[in-house]
């Protein structure tokens with residue numbers, strides 16, 4: 001080996017070490033694991049955001065932490081709708097939604113004021129994708145997306161929230177939804193769901209500090225996985241009572257996570273996940289990884305095809 005080549009290889013080796021160090025966070029270093037930005041795991045995830053503020057740095061760090069299981073690609077709405085198409089979605093095993101679109105009244109294409117829904121072409125695309133059987137995981141405020149102007153979308157998820165506007169679902173009027181940030185709670189595994197792959201490693205449940213909701217959840221259309229010990233009665237929601245002292249919806253469901261089918265697709269909803277208080281919780285991370293693994297699995301697709309839920313007419 002010539003002298004110049006050996007200098008070059010030492011430089012390259014040094015650069016490689018520096019590059020390794022650059023992707024190791026203190027957390028990953030402590031655990032002796034390599035953390036790659038965007039992940040390098042076998043499951044391809046399309047991560048959808050927009051329409052609700054969030055702590056970007058820690059949010060993406062959460063998905064990087066799952067990087068041995070997933071490789072993630074981020075896309076915002078409305079560009080995400082390009083992937084509501086079986087062909088375009090082919091490279092992705094599962095969609096994970098953290099968006100909350102369509103919550104503001106705006107001037108619509110026909111000149112009237114109203115809430116936005118995706119164009120018909122996008123709606124047809126999602127229908128085709130769900131009939132095809134693509135797995136989807138929704139969490140936290142994604143349950144608010146499109147609920148004002150697109151009823152089928154709420155049926156895909158299994159519930160509907162809107163913290164700024166009244167909600168009408170299945171012919172019932174509800175006031176605006178409740179949220180209570182930073183709530184210490186215990187989330188328990190529902191006995192009949194014990195042994196489900198989404199609950200693997202969670203024992204009987206776990207403690208978490210996270211935001212809770214009071215919104216209509218469609219208990220008769222979902223399979224429960226987790227329930228919280230927080231009681232979703234109106235007086236437990238300070239921000240809503242501050243805004244309107246007469247705010248008085250029915251006591252909310254204590255569901256925290258469920259699975260269901262939408263057409264032929266396996267669907268998971270996780271209520272948890274407001275911010276980094278929840279994202280650093282190892283049990284939340286396990287739950288998210290399990291949900292993604294399940295929704296992407298052949299087993300889940302088979303289950304959904306055996307228990308299809310008709311949503312689109």
Ligand SMILES: [Zn+2]
Pocket residue numbers: 140141211273274
């Ligand atoms: Zn939140």
